[in-house]
Amino acid sequence: MVKLEDVFLQIGFNELPPFLGERVFSLNTDWVRIKITHLSVIPSFSYGPGFSVKVNYASNRILQMEPDFIPDSADSYEQALAYIVFGIGSDVGKLSSDENHWHNLGKSFQNLLPWEVEKRKRQEEWEKLPKASIEISWLRVLVLLLKEWRDEIKQNELISFTFNGEFVVFKCGNKTIPIPGSGTKWENTYFIDFSELNNIPIRIFKTGKQFHVNESKLHFGNKTLLIQNKSND
Numbered sequence: 001m002v003k004l005e006d007v008f009l010q011i012g013f014n015e016l017p018p019f020l021g022e023r024v025f026s027l028n029t030d031w032v033r034i035k036i037t038h039l040s041v042i043p044s045f046s047y048g049p050g051f052s053v054k055v056n057y058a059s060n061r062i063l064q065m066e067p068d069f070i071p072d073s074a075d076s077y078e079q080a081l082a083y084i085v086f087g088i089g090s091d092v093g094k095l096s097s098d099e100n101h102w103h104n105l106g107k108s109f110q111n112l113l114p115w116e117v118e119k120r121k122r123q124e125e126w127e128k129l130p131k132a133s134i135e136i137s138w139l140r141v142l143v144l145l146l147k148e149w150r151d152e153i154k155q156n157e158l159i160s161f162t163f164n165g166e167f168v169v170f171k172c173g174n175k176t177i178p179i180p181g182s183g184t185k186w187e188n189t190y191f192i193d194f195s196e197l198n199n200i201p202i203r204i205f206k207t208g209k210q211f212h213v214n215e216s217k218l219h220f221g222n223k224t225l226l227i228q229n230k231s232n233d
Contacts, residue, residue: 001073004051007080008036011102031058034088038072053087081106082113130188131212132163132181139204139211139221142168142179149175150197158228159197161218162189168211181211192218196225 008025009015013036016024022038035054050071070087074080085106110116134142149159149172159172165185170177190213201221211220218225 001075002077002080004070004072004074004080004083005038007074007077007084011081011084032056036087039069051087055088076112078109079112082109082111086110086113129212129214130163130186130190132168132183132186134168134179134181134211136204138179138181139201142170142177143200143202143204143221145177146170146197146200150194153194155194157194158191159194160189160191162186186213190218191228192225193228199223199225 005023005025013025013027013034016026016035018024019037022040024038025036027034033056035056037052037054038049039052040049050069053068053070055068068087068089070083074083081102085103088103111120153159153172153175157172159170161168161170163169163181163183163186165183166180167178168181170179201223204221211218213219213227216227218227
């Protein structure tokens with residue numbers, strides 16, 4: 001672990017006399033004053049300890065935006081710089097001189113912040129999900145055809161669906177509904193119970209173009225249908 005207090009000193013901050021027993025660091029230039037005070041507990045987080053960051057600009061046109069609290073340790077020097085820049089805000093970089101090159105460097109390391117790592121992880125997980133992009137007009141057709149099935153198929157029957165890279169195909173007995181879609185071919189065939197037809201969307205909105213499977217659920221427009229089981233057909 002890397003202590004942010006060590007990094008403050010390395011990049012040009014000065015340590016001030018302790019305030020209420022907590023360490024204080026400051027960086028002053030003609031255009032900005034940055035004061036960073038250690039806190040045993042950070043109010044806006046469920047964990048601690050960390051630092052409270054206060055930024056005062058010479059220009060009243062520039063205001064620091066929240067959040068202004070950062071943890072007091074990081075996994076690496078690069079992540080420590082990212083935390084510091086995150087707490088200070090992006091406007092410092094707009095005015096910084098060569099002596100504050102660490103700010104631009106810290107901005108380049110923002111991808112190391114835990115919430116950015118988690119965001120990429122969620123995006124990677126999303127990319128792996130079986131999904132198809134279906135035009136809204138075709139989704140509306142699918143809704144109408146599945147509603148017709150509610151009156152035509154037996155209540156104990158399962159409905160299968162899959163995506164071959166060109167069509168999302170629903171099957172039940174000798175009935176088939178192929179709907180054009182785009183995306184990557186799915187490896188599996190999935191199944192929903194007849195009763196799930198009661199949960200299909202009543203209306204398809206413009207934001208409902210994605211059609212995808214997540215664990216045991218089919219996300220269909222603004223509705224979620226429970227998947228009965230799945231196999232590697």
